[in-house]
Amino acid sequence: MLEFKGLTKQFNSTVAVKPATFTIPDGQMVGIIGRSGAGKSTLLRMINRLNEPSGGQMLFQKRDITALKGRDLRQWRNECAMVFQQFNLVGRLNVITNVMSGRLFHHGFATSMLGVFSAKERAFAIRALDRLGMAHVALQQTDTLSGGQMQRVAIARALVQEPRVMLADEPIASLDPLNAKVVMDALRAINQEDGLTVICNLHTLDTARQYCDRIIGMQDGVIVFDGTPKELTDKAARDIYGAEAEEAFSEAMTSTALKPSAPAQPEVRVVN
């Protein structure tokens, strides 16, 4: 369980996240929504300490995450993998090398830099790619892939970290509706099959409603809504988005193709 106790972040005179107190039980898929500048990214990035909280506390399984330093902090960052809007892959490297970079913490930095990975680790990376339907491009140079394919590779890289929490910062914002659906289906499958907690910032209301167990709505750094998709009425959504409500609603209408698929079957293929 992740517990937030008055967690806050201030950048100079801007309070990006006002003291936030809530908990996320293990295995939940949470969508954070809100207009631009509401504080969604800052809240997400405080979880893996990419943004240092200005105050308050965050606990994971009763361990104080806000107090971690050095190796303990690196271990925590390994436990909560992050997927970014722009994928953050190295384009000139091949796909499997990008995926195996997710093993840095497990494998040791020096040997990883030399590209020395065991057959077992390569097989592990291939299995992760296979889950995302991407094993066939393992040896392809990464910058030859489409955006949707790159995001699936980024999710495979996150998976080989063997994380306990998956953070996704606008994972589909750069993708067309079809690729967005593939990526959201993959995140939901990982959440349901592995029981992994998934927390993602989403700018399309409809996506949050369709894929998440719980929606957190932010406005000016404050959590103004915390409930199930059913509880998020159109009125509540309009209150969260304010002046951007029409945009959020029209995006919802144009993304009707984005209906979640039935959860994928667990992987069955064995790689030697």
Ligand SMILES: Nc1ncnc2c1ncn2[C@@H]1O[C@H](COP(=O)(O)OP(=O)(O)OP(=O)(O)O)[C@@H](O)[C@H]1O
């Ligand atoms: N590094 C920073 N330095 C100064 N101010 C920042 C920094 N990062 C974010 N902010 C400010 O904090 C507030 C919240 O920003 P944040 O990026 O968390 O919002 P958001 O809801 O994720 O917006 P978007 O959907 O546009 O990404 C904004 O006013 C923003 O300008």
